[in-house]
Amino acid sequence: MILVWAGACHERRALSKPEFTLKTPKRNLLMVWTSHPVSRLKGVIRAPGDKSCSHRALILGGIAAGTSHFTGLLEGDDVLRTGTAMQALGATVTRIGPGQWEVTGTGPRGLSSPAAPLDFGNSGTGSRLMMGLMAGYDLTVDLVGDESLSARPMNRILAPLRLMGLADTAEPHGRLPFRLTGTNALKAITYAPPQASAQVKSAVMLAGLNAHGTTIVEEARPTRDHTERMLRGFGAEVAVKRGDGQARTISLPGRQPLSAIEAAIPGDPSSAAFLIAAGLISPDGNVLVEGVMSNPTRSGFFDLAELMGARLGAEDTGDAAGERLIDIQSGSAALIGRNVPERLVASMIDEFPILAVIAAFATGETRVTGAEELRVKETDRVKAVVDMLRANGVEAEEREDGFTVQGCGGPPPGGGLVETRHDHRIAMSALVLGTAAQQPVSVDDISMIATSYPDFLSHMASLGADISERPA
Ligand SMILES: O=C(O)C1=C[C@@H](OP(=O)(O)O)[C@@H](O)[C@H](O)C1
Numbered sequence: 001m002i003l004v005w006a007g008a009c010h011e012r013r014a015l016s017k018p019e020f021t022l023k024t025p026k027r028n029l030l031m032v033w034t035s036h037p038v039s040r041l042k043g044v045i046r047a048p049g050d051k052s053c054s055h056r057a058l059i060l061g062g063i064a065a066g067t068s069h070f071t072g073l074l075e076g077d078d079v080l081r082t083g084t085a086m087q088a089l090g091a092t093v094t095r096i097g098p099g100q101w102e103v104t105g106t107g108p109r110g111l112s113s114p115a116a117p118l119d120f121g122n123s124g125t126g127s128r129l130m131m132g133l134m135a136g137y138d139l140t141v142d143l144v145g146d147e148s149l150s151a152r153p154m155n156r157i158l159a160p161l162r163l164m165g166l167a168d169t170a171e172p173h174g175r176l177p178f179r180l181t182g183t184n185a186l187k188a189i190t191y192a193p194p195q196a197s198a199q200v201k202s203a204v205m206l207a208g209l210n211a212h213g214t215t216i217v218e219e220a221r222p223t224r225d226h227t228e229r230m231l232r233g234f235g236a237e238v239a240v241k242r243g244d245g246q247a248r249t250i251s252l253p254g255r256q257p258l259s260a261i262e263a264a265i266p267g268d269p270s271s272a273a274f275l276i277a278a279g280l281i282s283p284d285g286n287v288l289v290e291g292v293m294s295n296p297t298r299s300g301f302f303d304l305a306e307l308m309g310a311r312l313g314a315e316d317t318g319d320a321a322g323e324r325l326i327d328i329q330s331g332s333a334a335l336i337g338r339n340v341p342e343r344l345v346a347s348m349i350d351e352f353p354i355l356a357v358i359a360a361f362a363t364g365e366t367r368v369t370g371a372e373e374l375r376v377k378e379t380d381r382v383k384a385v386v387d388m389l390r391a392n393g394v395e396a397e398e399r400e401d402g403f404t405v406q407g408c409g410g411p412p413p414g415g416g417l418v419e420t421r422h423d424h425r426i427a428m429s430a431l432v433l434g435t436a437a438q439q440p441v442s443v444d445d446i447s448m449i450a451t452s453y454p455d456f457l458s459h460m461a462s463l464g465a466d467i468s469e470r471p472a
């Protein structure tokens with residue numbers, strides 16, 4: 001006799017054989033990717049290169065004087081597009097081996113207009129950081145993106161750039177596609193971004209790099225600080241002053257030359273979070289992720305998982321590109337729902353879909369507030385997360401600035417089909433959910449996983465996950 005969960009979290013019934021019918025079939029869908037529950041997940045995985053650091057390495061290497069070498073660069077679609085864009089603007093970007101890249105920067109020559117539009121695909125980081133960078137050079141560029149990126153707000157970047165002297169773009173609504181005409185006559189500004197956004201901060205700093213005067217960004221809440229750290233690595237002067245509470249003021253004198261570097265890219269904590277979560281919810285989990293960047297502006301998910309009752313082993317293993325590295329171990333845990341402290345939100349902004357998954361296994365409610373930025377990611381992640389959980393028998397509610405999850409105190413029912421909506425993190429979260437739910441979980445598309453974590457399926461398979469394509 002096999003026990004399966006049916007309907008609400010806490011209602012179980014016995015069946016003579018497992019049954020699996022998708023709860024939200026989608027018309028015209030021929031094939032889906034399904035993650036089947038497995039009794040055990042075990043193994044050791046080296047974390048893929050960090051997406052944020054990989055973008056920045058290609059961008060800063062592409063304007064530095066000399067030739068930089070990077071190892072462990074993430075070869076995700078988002079990052080590759082940043083490399084292609086830098087090449088089109090005058091840098092020489094060459095792959096010399098797996099994860100090994102050589103970038104010869106334009107140095108004092110600067111960037112020039114590309115011959116064709118720059119296509120940033122699904123990448124908010126690539127498009128927004130590059131807008132900031134390109135604004136400071138005498139060039140004209142057309143920017144395009146996929147359906148998801150073309151729906152994301154770009155005025156948050158264009159507004160400060162206009163204050164610095166960027167000519168108005170032809171597009172009034174702040175959405176791609178549009179043309180940007182840069183100028184090497186930008187003036188430094190002092191800017192307090194209205195959103196907690198590393199992309200906005202970094203775009204202003206990258207514009208400030210070629211502007212006249214000292215650019216100052218005032219952050220009320222600290223966001224990931226890789227631009228600050230990496231700029232220093234390339235020889236720039238960047239000052240960071242702590243203010244009241246979590247506030248930070250970052251100052252960057254303009255017109256500073258950058259010099260080429262040799263760097264290893266640290267492992268991505270946001271990708272590692274999927275593997276760590278899989279270990280936590282597995283009935284018999286023992287997952288070790290090696291070489292993960294340990295940076296307080298990125299560690300919110302791991303801090304919160306510990307608040308929920310996870311015991312994560314962490315061992316220091318050195319450093320890479322100015323960041324500390326750790327190995328993180330996770331194993332099966334009885335988790336307890338929590339109110340997510342708002343101070344952790346920015347440092348786990350990409351981890352809310354996978355947080356929602358572990359919250360579904362926890363006992364009690366998990367409440368997320370102060371996370372309105374989730375509404376403008378690859379999709380509206382508040383809605384996508386709630387829909388993902390509900391399709392799998394978990395009670396969840398949207399809030400304007402977050403969501404709540406009523407944990408099942410064990411494996412949720414599963415059995416749902418999750419619409420991924422061009423969002424890699426929703427796809428990966430749903431597939432992790434399926435490894436330990438009562439019934440398999442399917443997703444309608446996996447192609448976008450390659451934007452941030454091309455090895456996700458092979459890494460999950462090596463831990464023992466059972467994820468395969470099947471007719472819808
Ligand atoms: O600067 C970066 O590398 C990133 C910043 C974050 O976006 P926001 O700045 O919009 O929060 C994050 O969601 C994104 O995946 C990467």
Ligand SMILES: C=C(OP(=O)(O)O)C(=O)O
Pocket residue numbers: 078122123124125126350377378425452
């Ligand atoms: C939001 C994300 O990326 P981006 O903004 O670069 O598209 C992400 O990777 O979760």
